Amino acid sequence: MAKSKSEETPLMQQHNAIKAKYPDAVLLFRVGDFYETFNEDAVIAARVLGIVLTKRANGAASYVDLAGFPHHALDTYLHKLVKAGYRVAVCDQLEDPKSVKGIVKRGVTEMVTPGVAVNDKLLENASNNFLAAVHFGNNNTGVAFLDISTGEFFIAQGNLEYIDKLLQSFKPAEVVFAKPQQKHFRQHFGSRFYTYTLDEWIFTTQYSQEILLKHFGTHSLKGFGVADLEEAHIAAGATLHYLRDTEHPHLQHITGLQRIDQDDFLWMDRFTVRNLELMNSSVENGHTLLNVLDNTVCxxxxxxxxxxxxxxxxxxxxxxxxxxxxxxxxxxxxxxxxxxxxxxxxxxxxxxxxxxxxxxxxxxxxxxxxxxxxxxxxxxxxxxxxxxxxxxxxxxxxxxxPAILDRILQQVTDTPPVLVNKGGTIREGVHPELDKLRMIASSGKEYLLQIQQKESEATGIPSLKVAFNNVFGYYLEVTNAHKNKVPNNWIRKQTLANAERYITPELKEYEEQITGAEEKILALEIQLFDDLLxxxxxxxxxxxxxxxxxxxxxxxxxxxxxxxxxKYRRPVLTDSFELDIKEGRHPVIERGLPAGESYVANDILLDQQQQQIIILTGPNMSGKSALLRQTALITLMAHMGSFVPATSATIGLTDKIFTRVGASDNLSGGESTFMVEMNETASIINNITPRSLVILDEIGRGTSTYDGISIAWSIVEYLHDMTPHKPKTLFATHYHELNELENKHSRVKNYHITNMESGNKVIFLRKLAPGGSRHSFGIHVARMAGMPPALVNRANEVLAQLEEKHIEAPLQHNIKQIANSTKVQLSIFDAHSDTFKQIRDMLEHVDINRLTPVEALLKLSEIKGLL
Incomplete structure (x- = not known):
């Protein structure tokens, strides 16, 4: 049964009324020198902040949960609550308790959420703290990124893939969108972000135009060069609305909008940003390109x-x-x-x-x-x-x-306090009245000492002293040994065990003068500081x-x-389609090498005439993936305007870098390794241009060997023959059968990472050389990883048996001959002769040279259906 308001204390009635306006936030309620939390907020605060949860009376026969902390510790505890993912409403006393009878007026002065933070403890110096808003339009999606702590405001619009890439790049601390679009947002962007939903009416053209024009004080947005981005305007308006909704009305430092155009920048999808480890490493405490490059000083x-x-x-x-x-x-x-x-x-x-x-x-x-x-x-x-x-x-x-610089230096003391109400902020000579009041306060205290000396001499009380307390101000204290010497006109105020305390009319007059001057000094300093701001x-x-x-x-x-x-060198950017890197090095791996060890540099040449696609083979752990990534990173660094880790680099202007590296499951999305691999590869195939750089590492590894070889083979052929774009491509693979492609396609070239065998050991030379490799040395790597000797020996025995069955037979003209000649895994065809005949007949009618990757996948699905 709910309590009636009359049963609650006045304080709790006030608290509950304010809490009702902010039901989804933890309310920090200022009571005297403490911020208190009540009921469910107290339970959260006690758990997150590690403070004591208690109970207090709330009217007759009623109690509420309570947890609080001193007001001066707000920054520390606020930081913990927001980092834990809570919205926090800070409710302060809006009146001086000394001047009010009854309940002090209170109100929320600030709402703090992950995306709306200005407190230094909530921010990282080297990172922005963006609030993002997303609006799903009919044809485009709009997005806005606003950092209230710096005033930076960016907007863009485009397809969902583009918006996803921007979200990954800006890494907003919080994303807001319309309530009805919650399912749509999760479907496309997952649960990677802290989100908050707003009413649908906020995401309208009319409202967004109104709020943006009012904020910037303009008649249109043409001056910012963003007039045609309607969906982005709606997102931008939503961010400003959200700031005002969270008690941030003073936004004069947000002075403009900056447009982000996809065509202005080298495109990297979110898979590429992840795969190249630009800002996040796949291993804990691993280095990233950002770590390596960032030697900025501010x-x-x-x-x-x-x-x-x-x-x-x-x-x-x-x-x-x-x-x-x-x-x-x-x-x-x-x-x-x-x-x-x-x-x-x-x-x-x-x-x-x-x-x-x-x-x-x-x-x-x-x-x-x-x-x-x-x-x-x-x-x-x-x-x-x-x-x-x-x-x-x-x-x-x-x-x-210079004008405001001189004013600050002339008005503010060299070492001012953190809080203006502590005094000592404004210099002498700035304001005549302030100087006069300071003199009064200073001389008044000196005069008190004169009173003490004068009265001591007049009364013959040598131990007489003037002191002060908050109860009755300045007083004269006399020990009991001399109280018989006290004059009749002194007024007794307090009796102690060993002394008596008195006041005099003269003492009270100077007390009023001194305390009045100090209050006026503080008020005047605050006013002068506000004028400066x-x-x-x-x-x-x-x-x-x-x-x-x-x-x-x-x-x-x-x-x-x-x-x-x-020892980076200046790259040469050209209008050609050539990528020519001499003695290129991986900027991240190079910096992580042990002292005295140098990185093995390699040359890479890609163009559209002779060497469009490199098929790269070589032992496990030999450096194939490093070579692929360093090529992409050198291209990226050149487009940033940075020198690059190479002795020379001629880089044709690149519009897109695509990477497909490694294999990982998207378990939360219900997608297998192979489905993730195919999704990412399909995105590449569908978005390439003549100026794209494509990096493919181990495509097809997420499925069976036959399927994997088939798909990898068809992808290479598609990039070579079935698209007019001829993108520059590096393709690392364990499928040595792909080396056969060099004989069939003029712009496909085989390369391998060199190694040297010494007895039962393999020494990786990490040097690129022409020609394909026929060995992956997986068993050697297993030995290096610490596999038991018995397991490694057995693997060698099995390998020898398989090699006797001609596992190394070269791939001929089509997938049918892979099935006949290759015994990489136990063939399903051997056990089902009727099924095998059906599949063989089906494959005989397939023209692999005209088969697209999608058609190949459909054909494989059909074959699996027969099984």
């Missing part, structure tokens, strides 16, 4: 480098501009060193300025903002004499904002432009430093 640069990594450029002019700057910094080492020193001292200018409109910036951070602007000034001076046109543009873009709001845009320029300089300095330290 947080803005670290965040920008991540975007450059997942959005490499396609415009040769922009790429060469970056390469020119890197080369310039390599030559101008003193300039590079000086710039880097100033960037190190700049702090996180982007996040500092974003705290101004959010009213989250404190006096110490304002002084750090001033120091950052001083670094901007120094960097701009260093760039003044540069001969590089890109750096000249950055120089023109930067503005140290108001003035700072006018400089948000130029300061953000400074931060963006510094981020670019930091990334390019990082590239130059990497090139010098790790």
């Amino acid at each position: 947080p803005m640069g670290a965040r920008l480098l991540k975007r450059w990594l997942v959005f490499p450029l396609r415009d040769p002019q922009q790429i060469n501009e970056r390469l020119d700057v890197v080369e310039y910094f390599i030559k101008e080492t003193d300039l590079a060193k000086n710039l880097q020193q100033h960037l190190k001292q700049a702090g996180d200018l982007e996040r500092l300025v974003s705290k101004i409109p959010l009213k989250k910036i404190n006096p110490r951070e304002v002084m750090q903002l001033a120091k950052s602007l001083q670094q901007v000034q120094a960097i701009q001076e260093l760039l003044a004499a540069t001969s590089n046109t890109y750096l000249q543009r950055l120089h023109a873009q930067m503005d140290p904002c 108001l003035a700072l709001q006018e400089y948000i845009v130029p300061v953000q432009q400074n931060a963006q320029a510094m981020a670019r300089i930091d990334c390019l300095l990082c590239f130059a430093g990497n090139a010098l330290q790790y």
Whole structure:
């Protein structure tokens, strides 16, 4: 039976009324010096935060669960709740309890969710914290990414594959979408993200236009170059609505929209981003390309480098501009060193300025903002004499904002407190009244000492002292030994065991003067600091432009430093379709080698005339996968504007990099290894262009040997003959039968990774050489992995028996002859002669040269049906 409101305490009535407005959030309810949680919120807080769960009275014969923590520990506990995936509503006291009789007015001052975080403890310096919104339209899907902590706002629209890639690249902390689209979202994007649903009416064209135009104060969005992205507008409007819905009305630092066009960047689908281990490693604590490249020195640069990594450029002019700057910094080492020193001292200018409109910036951070602007000034001076046109543009873009810089330095003390209400923020000489009040407070205290000395001499009480407490202010304390000397006009206030405490009219007068001055000093300092913050709001845009320029300089300095330290060379980007890498190295593996060991470099040449497809064979663990990945990574780094780990690299402009590497199940999606493999491969086949680079590793391994060889064979033929695009392709395989393709197709070439046999040992030389390999040395690898000797010996015996049955017979013209000649596994045909005859008849009528991969799969499915 529910309690009536009259049975609840007034405090709990107030709490429950506020909680009703935020039913899906943990409510931190400020009571005095504590934030308290009640009922189910208290149970969550106790479990997540490790604090004590207790009970307290709530009216007659009623109790509620209770868990709380001191208000000064808010940042720590808030961080834990949000990281645990909870939405948190912070409810503060909106009145001074001293001036109110009864219940203090309270209200939610901030809602914190994973995607709406501005607290430093909730943020990582090197990473953005994006809130994303997704809107499923009729023909396109719109997406928006907004980082409230930096003011960055990106929008895009396209097909579901494109949106999926963007979600993977931006890695939003939270994604919002319309409630009716929940099933649709899960179906296409899975459960990889923290999500929240909003009412459907928010995702409408009219509402989104209204909220966006009102925010930016414009009549249209044409000025941002995004006028034609209707679905993206709707997503963008939803993000702004969500921020206001979570008590974030002050968003003046969100000053523009940036469009992301798929055609502007080298395309990598989410499988490729994963397979190349750009930002996440497949092994715990493993290195990634980001780890290896990121030697930035300021947080803005670290965040920008991540975007450059997942959005490499396609415009040769922009790429060469970056390469020119890197080369310039390599030559101008003193300039590079000086710039880097100033960037190190700049702090996180982007996040500092974003705290101004959010009213989250404190006096110490304002002084750090001033120091950052001083670094901007120094960097701009260093760039003044540069001969590089890109750096000249950055120089023109930067503005140290001298007026507001001087004002901060003139008004704020050198070492201000973190909290303005602690006093000591504003310098002397800034405000005459403030200086006068400070003098009163200071001289008043000195006068108290004079009163003490004067009264001691007048009364003959040598131990007389003036002291203060919160109950009755300043007082004179007299020990019992001298209380008979106290004058009649002193007023007794307190009797202690060994002393008496008195006040005098003169003492009270000065007490009022001193305490009144201190209160006025604090109020005036707060007012002056607020005036300073108001003035700072006018400089948000130029300061953000400074931060963006510094981020670019930091990334390019990082590239130059990497090139010098790790002997990277400048790539040559051309309009051709050729990829020619001399002595290429894997940038990640190279950095992880033991001291003194050097990476074995290899050449790679791919073009559309002579060597379009390389079939790469070689022993297990010999380095096939490393060679494939390094080719893709070198191409990627070149398009980022970075020098590359090679002695030279001529790279035809690439629009897409596709990879299919390894085999893994999608158990949650109900898909087998083979289905995942085929889905990813089909995505490649359906999206290739003449400028694509295709990396295939062990295609067909997820199914039986015959099926696998058939599919791998048909994929190579399709890429060679059945598509006009002729994409550059590297295909690593264990199916040595594929070596036969070189004899049948002019642009297919066999290569292998070399090795040397010494007795029963295999030494991997890791060098690429022409010609196919006939051995995988799997048993040698099993021995190296620590398999029992008896198991390894038995494997050798079985291998010898199989080899006697001509397992190495070359593949002839079609799949029928694989069935006749190859005994890699026990043949199903041997046990079912009638079925075998049917299948053989069916295969005889198949023209494999015209069979597409999809038709091959359907034919294999039909064969399986016969079994």
